Amino acid sequence: MKIEHLAIWVQDLEGMKKFYEDYFEAKAGDKYRNDKKNFESYFLSFEEGCRLELMQMPRVPINSQDPRLQYTGIIHFAVSVGSKERVDELTEKLRTDGFEIIGETRWTGDGYYESVVFDPEMNRIEITI
Numbered sequence: 254m255k256i257e258h259l260a261i262w263v264q265d266l267e268g269m270k271k272f273y274e275d276y277f278e279a280k281a282g283d284k285y286r287n288d289k290k291n292f293e294s295y296f297l298s299f300e301e302g303c304r305l306e307l308m309q310m311p312r313v314p315i316n317s318q319d320p321r322l323q324y325t326g327i328i329h330f331a332v333s334v335g336s337k338e339r340v341d342e343l344t345e346k347l348r349t350d351g352f353e354i355i356g357e358t359r360w361t362g363d364g365y366y367e368s369v370v371f372d373p374e375m376n377r378i379e380i381t382i
Contacts, residue, residue: 258296259330260306262313263374269307270295272373276347277332279305299332320375321355329369329377337366340380344368 263269273279279297286293294308318324334340341358347370348354355377356369367381 256303258304258306259327260294260308261374261376263307263309264315265373266293266295266307266309268373270297273297273305273307276343277378302333305330320371320377329379331367331379331381333381335382337382340366340368340382343380344370 270281282296284295292310294306297305344358353371358368360366365381367379369377369379
């Protein structure tokens with residue numbers, strides 16, 4: 254078995270698609286529309302691994318949780334960028350471009366090298382080797 258895809262409800266579908274294309278080399282498929290439900294989505298593919306589905310529908314409420322706090326449920330997803338140097342470079346590029354780094358680059362106790370950043374809609378992304 255494998256995880257086929259993860260999905261995120263978003264407010265700005267085009268902006269979020271561009272973020273993942275620009276910073277994480279995602280490739281978007283064609284936009285899917287369901288006019289009856291006023292629903293739109295993109296599936297984003299990466300070099301390997303599961304896909305990310307970005308979904309938008311006006312009646313979905315904005316999450317009321319404080320994104321800086323931990324809580325039960327899915328709290329982040331990790332993107333492997335291949336090397337310590339690439340983790341450092343991407344983290345600094347995101348910082349320079351105004352994105353909030355909420356976990357500075359570091360070696361974890363279980364052997365991962367990582368940083369954590371918020372995407373434009375405050376979803377946590379762990380950037381790792």
